[in-house]
Amino acid sequence: xxxxxxxxxxxxxxxxxxxxxxxxxxxxxxxxxxxxxxxxxxxxxxxxxxxxxxxxxxxxxxxxxxxxxxxxxxxxxxxxxxxxxxxxxxxxxxxxxxxxxxxxxxxxxxxxxxxxxxxxxxxxxxxxxxxxxxxxxxxxxxxxxxxxxxxxxxxxxxxxxxxxxxxxxxxxxxxxxxxxxxxxxxxxxxxxxxxxxxxxxxxxxxxxxxxxxxxxxxxxxxxxxxxxxxxxxxxxxxxxxxxxxxxxxxxxxxxxxxxxxxxxxxxxxxxxxxxxxxxxxxxxxxxxxxxxxxxxxxxxxxxxxxxxxxxxxxxxxxxxxxxxxxxxxxxxxxxxxxxxxxxxxxxxxxxxxxxxxxxxxxxxxxxxxxxxxxxxxxxxxxxxxxxxxxxxxxxxxxxxxxxxxxxxxxxxxxxxxxxxxxxxxxxxxxxxxxxxxxxxxxxxxxxxxxxxxxxxxxxxxxxxxxxxxxxxxx
Amino acid sequence: xxxxxxxxxxxxxxxxxxxxxxxxxxxxxxxxxxxxxxxxxxxxxxxxxxxxxxxxxxxxxxxxxxxxxxxxxxxxxxxxxxxxxxxxxxxxxxxxxxxxxxxxxxxxxxxxxxxxxxxxxxxxxxxxxxxxxxxxxxxxxxxxxxxxxxxxxxxxxxxxxxxxxxxxxxxxxxxxxxxxxxxxxxxxxxxxxxxxxxxxxxxxxxxxxxxxxxxxxxxxxxxxxxxxxxxxxxxxxxxxxxxxxxxxxxxxxxxxxxxxxxxxxxxxxxxxxxxxxxxxxxxxxxxxxxxxxxxxxxxxxxxxxxxxxxxxxxxxxxxxxxxxxxxxxxxxxxxxxxxxxxxxxxxxxxxxxxxxxxxxxxxxxxxxxxxxxxxxxxxxxxxxxxxxxxxxxxxxxxxxxxxxxxxxxxxxxxxxxxxxxxxxxxxxxxxxxx
Numbered sequence: 060x061x062x063x064x065x066x067x068x069x070x071x072x073x074x075x076x077x078x079x080x081x082x083x084x085x086x087x088x089x090x091x092x093x094x095x096x097x098x099x100x101x102x103x104x105x106x107x108x109x110x111x112x113x114x115x116x117x118x119x120x121x122x123x124x125x126x127x128x129x130x131x132x133x134x135x136x137x138x139x140x141x142x143x144x145x146x147x148x149x150x151x152x153x154x155x156x157x158x159x160x161x162x163x164x165x166x167x168x169x170x171x172x173x174x175x176x177x178x179x180x181x182x183x184x185x186x187x188x189x190x191x192x193x194x195x196x197x198x199x200x201x202x203x204x205x206x207x208x209x210x211x212x213x214x215x216x217x218x219x220x221x222x223x224x225x226x227x228x229x230x231x232x233x234x235x236x237x238x239x240x241x242x243x244x245x246x247x248x249x250x251x252x253x254x255x256x257x258x259x260x261x262x263x264x265x266x267x268x269x270x271x272x273x274x275x276x277x278x279x280x281x282x283x284x285x286x287x288x289x290x291x292x293x294x295x296x297x298x299x300x301x302x303x304x305x306x307x308x309x310x311x312x313x314x315x316x317x318x319x320x321x322x323x324x325x326x327x328x329x330x331x332x333x334x335x336x337x338x339x340x341x342x343x344x345x346x347x348x349x350x351x352x353x354x355x356x357x358x359x360x361x362x363x364x365x366x367x368x369x370x371x372x373x374x375x376x377x378x379x380x381x382x383x384x385x386x387x388x389x390x391x392x393x394x395x396x397x398x399x400x401x402x403x404x405x406x407x408x409x410x411x412x413x414x415x416x417x418x419x420x421x422x423x424x425x426x427x428x429x430x431x432x433x434x435x436x437x438x439x440x441x442x443x444x445x446x447x448x449x450x451x452x453x454x455x456x457x458x459x460x461x462x463x464x465x466x467x468x469x470x471x472x473x474x475x476x477x478x479x480x481x482x483x484x485x486x487x488x489x490x491x492x493x494x495x496x497x498x499x500x501x502x503x504x505x506x507x508x509x510x511x512x513x514x515x516x517x518x519x520x521x522x523x524x525x526x527x528x529x530x531x532x533x
Numbered sequence: 534x535x536x537x538x539x540x541x542x543x544x545x546x547x548x549x550x551x552x553x554x555x556x557x558x559x560x561x562x563x564x565x566x567x568x569x570x571x572x573x574x575x576x577x578x579x580x581x582x583x584x585x586x587x588x589x590x591x592x593x594x595x596x597x598x599x600x601x602x603x604x605x606x607x608x609x610x611x612x613x614x615x616x617x618x619x620x621x622x623x624x625x626x627x628x629x630x631x632x633x634x635x636x637x638x639x640x641x642x643x644x645x646x647x648x649x650x651x652x653x654x655x656x657x658x659x660x661x662x663x664x665x666x667x668x669x670x671x672x673x674x675x676x677x678x679x680x681x682x683x684x685x686x687x688x689x690x691x692x693x694x695x696x697x698x699x700x701x702x703x704x705x706x707x708x709x710x711x712x713x714x715x716x717x718x719x720x721x722x723x724x725x726x727x728x729x730x731x732x733x734x735x736x737x738x739x740x741x742x743x744x745x746x747x748x749x750x751x752x753x754x755x756x757x758x759x760x761x762x763x764x765x766x767x768x769x770x771x772x773x774x775x776x777x778x779x780x781x782x783x784x785x786x787x788x789x790x791x792x793x794x795x796x797x798x799x800x801x802x803x804x805x806x807x808x809x810x811x812x813x814x815x816x817x818x819x820x821x822x823x824x825x826x827x828x829x830x831x832x833x834x835x836x837x838x839x840x841x842x843x844x845x846x847x848x849x850x851x852x853x854x855x856x857x858x859x860x861x862x863x864x865x866x867x868x869x870x871x872x873x874x875x876x877x878x879x880x881x882x883x884x885x886x887x888x889x890x891x892x893x894x895x896x897x898x899x900x901x902x903x904x905x906x907x908x909x910x911x912x913x914x915x916x917x918x919x920x921x922x923x924x925x926x927x928x929x930x931x932x933x934x935x936x937x938x939x940x941x942x943x944x945x946x947x948x949x950x951x952x953x954x955x956x957x958x959x960x961x962x963x964x965x966x967x
Contacts, residue, residue: 067607071607104789105789105790106788106789106790107629107789108598108626108627108628108629109627110599110600110601110620110623110624110626110627111600111601112582112601112602112603116603118605118607119578119605129570129571129572130572131572131573131574131575132572132573132574132575133574133575133576133577134574134575134576134577134578135576135577135578136578136579136605136606136607137577137579137606137607138607147577151574151575151577152573152575154561154575154655155561155562155563155573155575155655155658156570156573158655158656158658158659159563159570159573159658159659159662161659162658162659162662162663164568164569164570164659164662165568165569165570166569166570167566167569167570167571169571194619194622194623194626195626198626198627216789216790216791217789217790217791252791252900257793259791259900259901260901261898261900261901297928297929297930297962300758300760300926300928300962300963300964300965301758301964330566331566331677331678331710332677332712333677333678333710333721392572411576411578413562413564413572413574448894448896449894450893450894450907451893452893452909454712454719454720454721455720455721457893457907457909457923457924458893458907459892459893459894459906459907459926461896461905480898480903480905480928482905482906482907482926482928482964484893484907484924484925484926484964484966486924512708512723512725513708513725514708514725531925531926531964531966532964533905533925533926533927533928533962533963533964
């Protein structure tokens with residue numbers, strides 16, 4: 060089914076075009092990003108039901124202008140007469156800049172954005188449009204999923220089934236660009252919480268993609284496995300601290316890709332001299348088995364779009380090619396400063412926030428090994444699955460990955476013993492250079508949100524094949 | 534706009550109750566690379582968040598369904614009516630036990646005094662910047678980059694029971710990255726500071742401490758493999774550590790069965806040998822962006838003690854979940870206060886220890902009590918000398934350490950958290966980086 064664009068944006072477009080035209084009399088570069096994304100989050104658990112606005116809902120505008128030295132922005136969400144909006148943008152551009160220059164603050168100088176004439180629109184496809192399935196049916200399906208879970212286990216304290224759908228619509232206008240796009244993504248979670256003898260454990264299974272309510276059927280099919288996973292954790296022990304041979308499942312591989320050379324090659328970090336990766340371009344940073352991509356056009360997942368929030372077309376960047384670090388991912392203003400081409404990675408949390416260099420779909424490319432061979436090759440180690448969270452350190456290449464579960468491997472076999480939770484840490488190049496086997500199937504996961512530092516949440520996906528590596532666990 | 538929404542809700546025959554939360558935000562933002570202003574941004578946005586309630590009975594039980602919807606200021610009257618109708622339809626499908634809305638009542642406390650409300654918002658930017666860069670005066674260390682956000686938020690909360698509250702809140706955020714170089718080794722320290730009132734000396738002190746930490750990290754050795762060791766958490770990880778108790782004393786967690794805490798019982802186990810914690814909520818905390826005389830439902834709030842000397846006195850809960858448990862609500866207060874311990878930090882360091890002041894991302898699982906994180910900066914004391922260390926990680930479970938933990942007498946404040954500067958834990962698993 061074709062995803063239609065926003066009626067509201069279509070109605071507002073004429074005024075926004077006039078606004079660009081009027082502002083162009085005062086500023087050499089003007090652009091406006093207009094957004095109208097709506098979504099709902101439905102949750103069902105043992106003791107309650109929720110219907111809430113999705114946190115990704117937004118409707119508003121951000122104007123960017125070249126103020127003669129660098130760029131100023133104004134975010135707003137009320138339409139006024141064009142003359143009033145022109146005054147508001149001009150005032151916003153000048154107010155704090157004027158106050159800071161009066162106080163003697165030095166101001167950076169950036170080049171003028173040069174654009175090529177581009178016009179067009181993109182409409183995504185989805186199995187079922189969110190509006191084609193009633194709220195009643197969505198809640199009923201979630202309730203069935205919950206009831207199915209409680210029928211399966213007496214150890215359940217609670218079981219939460221959550222489904223969220225978002226329809227994104229954006230328009231980008233500048234003196235030389237007129238772009239529109241609309242697409243749908245969704246995500247879902249199963250959260251079993253189990254208890255035995257006063258010991259409580261939780262697990263989760265997550266689902267996501269450029270999908271609509273058809274995601275609910277994927278979720279329903281995974282209920283038994285999610286319960287089994289949670290119950291298995293009741294017998295899990297703490298991992299004895301140390302370095303091990305590990306096999307990382309695709310979800311954990313995605314976390315590694317994301318934290319290791321995803322954040323590490325965001326090129327606004329190059330501008331600030333915060334990224335060690337800048338010094339290693341053209342050099343080996345990983346095993347020759349490692350090739351890593353990022354791009355909205357590199358895969359079809361929750362961060363696939365036609366143009367980014369600065370009007371740059373989506374790309375497919377090969378960050379690491381057979382172990383060699385090739386390039387980073389860039390927003391438009393960082394590319395201007397660095398004299399490099401923008402890669403379509405300029406993303407905003409919403410129209411209310413600044414655009415930064417952000418990841419889209421980030422993943423390791425497949426290899427030729429089979430999982431069974433990888434397990435058979437390990438004398439003592441762990442198969443790690445269930446990515447919980449991670450944190451980057453672009454300056455010093457430390458990495459932290461919180462993993463839900465490790466399955467012990469001894470003498471080439473899974474022993475059935477579990478450790479949980481597992482904290483995987485290390486020095487990024489050591490970890491990536493230790494990769495000795497890579498499986499053939501790539502899977503992507505997009506149910507989480509990526510922050511820049513501790514804020515600026517953006518939708519991304521990441522993943523890869525199974526990999527075998529050496530890592531410190533604790 | 535809020536009156537139009539209220540009229541539409543009042544005239545809708547299927548709406549049994551409603552709340553409207555309005556936020557009008559004006560924001561000024563500066564982005565620096567080193568000392569140069571790289572970009573300036575401004576924001577003026579309005580958000581209207583509506584919750585509609587639908588009451589019904591089934592099998593003799595009262596239910597209250599609800600659904601939330603955001604009413605964008607660009608929606609027309611007919612569009613708002615359609616959005617409300619959709620929300621009412623959804624609310625009728627939500628079968629939650631009935632609970633009351635907050636009723637009108639006089640406020641009990643006042644919001645702490647701030648100073649961002651005086652003068653033009655833009656006039657505060659040079660002052661904030663001066664405080665930020667005051668200690669940026671070293672050759673080997675410097676502010677790499679910084680982001681400054683200053684928000685003025687006009688809040689109004691209206692419900693169908695007659696509550697109509699409003700206030701103006703201010704919030705500043707400074708994201709600061711500091712670098713330090715020793716020989717050819719350069720490191721960075723990151724902090725994200727939030728505060729509701731201008732305290733230039735506190736800002737400057739934070740940057741000074743970051744520069745000190747940067748120097749220490751640049752000189753740090755790799756953390757040795759200590760296996761089980763005494764760990765002292767200092768500064769920012771302390772707040773995250775106490776998130777377990779903050780969650781477990783919550784009425785919602787108790788109602789949902791994810792907390793087994795019982796009023797009158799010890800929250801730290803049966804054989805406490807170390808310090809017993811005291812936990813309270815204080816909606817009047819100075820400098821906190823979460824301070825407010827009423828909670829997000831409009832309930833007047835006041836300081837309240839939840840745990841005293843390790844014993845749970847009452848649950849922390851909003852109107853809905855307190856009603857479910859049949860206890861008085863404390864209101865949803867986001868300011869957490871943990872009392873300090875009986876000993877100064879110096880005494881906690883009497884025996885060998887690993888003190889950790891900075892993690893990549895220290896995490897406490899508020900449900901299971903599992904905690905851990907990669908060490909970015911710590912100090913290893915082997916009984917003879919103390920050296921800065923980095924790398925490796927710690928992990929553990931709070932239930933294994935809570936019976937003998939020690940809190941420093943010295944306190945810290947980080948926005949909406951006041952608590953001990955340090956917490957000493959015994960026999961924590963330490964993975965080395967060597």
